[in-house]
Amino acid sequence: MPPCDAVAAAADPAASSGRSFRLVCPPGERRAVEALLSQTGHAWVPEPFSPWCRRLTAEPVPLGTSLAARFGYLHIQDRSSMLPPLLLAPPAGARVLDMCAAPGGKTGFLAQLVGPTGFVLGNEPSPDRLATLRQTLLRENLANTATCAQVDLEPFFPEGFFSHILLDPPCSGWGTLDKNPQAAKIWVGGKVAPLVALQRKLLATAARLLAPGGRVLYSTCTTNVAENEDQTRFALDNLPLVAVPLAPPAGFVFEAPARGDVSGVLRVDSKASAAQGFYLALFEKTGGQAGAPEDGELPGAPVPEAALVAAGCDPAGLPPGMVRDFGGKAYFLHAGAAGLPPGLRYQGHALGTYKAGVFRPHARARLLLGPWREGAGLNEAALCRIEALLAGQSLAGTGLPARPGLYFQGLPLGFATRKGARILWSDR
Known part of the structure; x- marks a missing residue:
């Protein structure tokens, strides 16, 4: 192999961009991913609140153009935006719903947290944002996910279907004014009322879809009390939910709640935390019924495992589930998708094409590449x-x-x- 010029030394940390990102890989590949990133001159320090998260100290070229980003091994994400999945904390193997999922950073983090045996359904009603969500999950090879695009999920699921739900609804975005300065001008006065009404509708839906003892994490990127503490009070007064006090994660500074009758929530101090302003509240469902997944068959026609092996792929990298053919396009459907209601239209994880009995993997389907061998x-x-x-x-x-x-x-x-x-x- 011909020698290559060495990458220039990392820049002075004092010139740091301060941007945060999350590694997207199995735990055993973290060091390899960091080695890939260091080859482009980037340097970082670990975030104190999660072993997956890092903060840049040197960015000689834009992080998004690095090969680590191009091949889906990292996700650039604001520090505050990493907190909702971490504070929801679904265990390995959990069945999770992300109700308003695009652009996919939180969905992807949830998929990492629940592991290969867990399943995450990301819902995004907006067609444009749905495409972004799917591209994110595809690039990052998170095959234990599926996506759908329902304005109202309630008619499709029995009560108590999910053990964990993340609700990060549309909001006024007042906590992101450094990146979106128009937010404070767009969402003023009575213009926020439709958002408040939508948030309450989504909270009610989440409460119904939660299993007894299940948890929902409500978060916004706004500082507006009407969308934060007022919504927490609404949920506690009107829904079968009780508050679960949140322990402040390391590395952040938090403000006091804006209402005296609301406690145990977190309001990120944007300036002191070098992050977006975020609000987080955790609830647990009391009572109700647990809705068992239906014992249904996965849609599509089966793609034989032998076709993947013949294409030089290693199916061992896939989580539990099956590869299915949809008109020449091959999708992986996680075993958790077999329990989804038959009336729900959803899409699994794109793997490649399957035509005339021949499977051809997408270039980015690295989860089908087994360990290196000569x-x-x-x-x-x-x-x-x-x-x-x-x-x-x-x-x-x-x-x-x-x-x-x-x-x-x-x-x-x-x-x-x-x-x-x-x-x-x-x-x-």
Whole structure:
């Protein structure tokens, strides 16, 4: 392998951008992902509130253009926005609903927290935002998720279907004025009333869909009392919910609640925390019924595992579930999706195409790349050849499969394409 020029040393931490991000990988791959990121000159420190979260101390090139970001191994996210999934704290194997899921940062974090045996349904009524949600989950290879686009979820589910629900509803966004200065001008006076009404409707739906003892985390990125403490008081007075006091996570400064009859909630002090203004309240359901998932079949036609193996894929990287064919497009449907009501239209995790009995994985379906082995593809020790490949250059690939794997120091990145004796990269 030809030598590569060393990446310049990281910049002075005093010049830090201060941006935060989350690693998106199995626990055993954290060091490998950090090695990939360090190759582009980025430096960081761990956030004190989660082993997944980091804060940049050097950003020589935009973090979003790094190969770690391009291959879905990190998610750029405001510090405050990381808190709702962490404070909801669903255990491994939980069945979780993210009611207003786009752009997908919180959905993805929930998927990491519940692990391969857990299942997260992300709902997003807006078609444009739904596309963003799906692209996020696809890029980050979070196959223990599914997505749907219902304005009202209540008619589709029996009472008590979910053990955990995250409700981060549309809000006035007054806590994000540094990035969205128009929010305070758009949402003033009576203009906030429709948002308040929608938030209460969503809280009522969440209360119904929770199993007894289940928990819902309500969060907003606004400082507006009407959308925060007033909504907490509404939930406690009108819904079968009790408050669960939240312990303040390390690394943040919090303001006192804006109402004397509301306690145990968290209101992020934006300036002191170097983060967006956020409000968080946790509730637990009392009474009610538990709705068991239906014992239904997954939609679509089965894609034989042998077709994946024949394409050079390793199905062992998939969580519990099945690969199904929908008109030539192959989707992974998690086992948790089998219990979804039959009337609900949802989409699983896109893996590739399946035509005439032949499966072809998407370039980004790195979860189908098994551990590196000789002859499986290219395993690069530095970034120069990977960057050349992504820039449109071809590399020698004699004897490699038609869809060779691309690895960085054993870390799977995606599937390249072999044409003759040359290796090319295409995002398709």
